[in-house]
Amino acid sequence: KQEVTQIPAALSVPEGENLVLNCSFTDSAIYNLQWFRQDPGKGLTSLLLIQSSQREQTSGRLNASLDKSSGRSTLYIAASQPGDSATYLCAVSLDGNYGGSQGNLIFGKGTKLSVKP
Amino acid sequence: DGGITQSPKYLFRKEGQNVTLSCEQNLNHDAMYWYRQDPGQGLRLIYYSQIVNDFQKGDIAEGYSVSREKKESFPLTVTSAQKNPTAFYLCASSILYPQNSPLHFGNGTRLTVT
Numbered sequence: 001k002q003e004v005t006q007i008p009a010a011l012s013v014p015e016g017e018n019l020v021l022n023c024s025f026t027d028s029a030i031y032n033l034q035w036f037r038q039d040p041g042k043g044l045t046s047l048l049l050i051q052s053s054q055r056e057q058t059s060g061r062l063n064a065s066l067d068k069s070s071g072r073s074t075l076y077i078a079a080s081q082p083g084d085s086a087t088y089l090c091a092v093s094l095d096g097n098y099g100g101s102q103g104n105l106i107f108g109k110g111t112k113l114s115v116k117p
Numbered sequence: 118d119g120g121i122t123q124s125p126k127y128l129f130r131k132e133g134q135n136v137t138l139s140c141e142q143n144l145n146h147d148a149m150y151w152y153r154q155d156p157g158q159g160l161r162l163i164y165y166s167q168i169v170n171d172f173q174k175g176d177i178a179e180g181y182s183v184s185r186e187k188k189e190s191f192p193l194t195v196t197s198a199q200k201n202p203t204a205f206y207l208c209a210s211s212i213l214y215p216q217n218s219p220l221h222f223g224n225g226t227r228l229t230v231t
């Protein structure tokens with residue numbers, strides 16, 4: 001059974017620091033991996049989606065990498081800002097759809113990031 | 118603006134009552150999903166639908182029911198049979214093809230049952 005783990009559960013950094021959030025998964029046969037951001041009391045916003053054939057994706061100050069063989073993904077945030085404070089979740093899909101016995105999206109519990117001014 | 122609207126944002130009910138959570142999307146997405154989020158746990162799939170008038174159970178469907186009469190709408194009913202209904206409920210949608218399309222979420226409904 002696929003399991004997704006995010007460590008640490010919480011992280012506090014000073015503004016301007018570069019940081020890395022980690023995500024690991026137990027079954028390397030994934031179709032894609034997504035990183036989401038969740039603000040308190042809000043829904044999730046998709047940040048980056050990495051297909052299984054890709055090694056990384058970039059959007060602005062965010063860079064996500066994927067190493068399927070080792071079951072790991074990292075989300076790199078450059079020059080962190082207080083506005084980056086949120087919970088970051090990763091999720092893996094086994095077949096690119098998000099329902100069904102194979103396609104259910106498996107979420108980690110998230111890393112709560114706090115960026116201090 | 119295109120998006121997913123969930124209403125209400127907060128909902129309070131007495132134990133034993135059924136309650137329906139609304140989810141509407143104007144993204145023209147075929148697939149819609151309901152997730153439940155509890156503190157300290159990842160999101161768990163309740164129900165999903167890939168086409169009008171068809172839906173499938175997710176991992177934790179017991180005590181819930183859904184309908185998909187229109188492409189834009191996917192309401193979730195939390196019945197009195199759900200043993201622990203207090204939670205944050207998230208609706209999401211996606212296109213089916215191509216695969217590898219991101220999932221879009223609404224802002225959630227926080228349900229409190231006392």
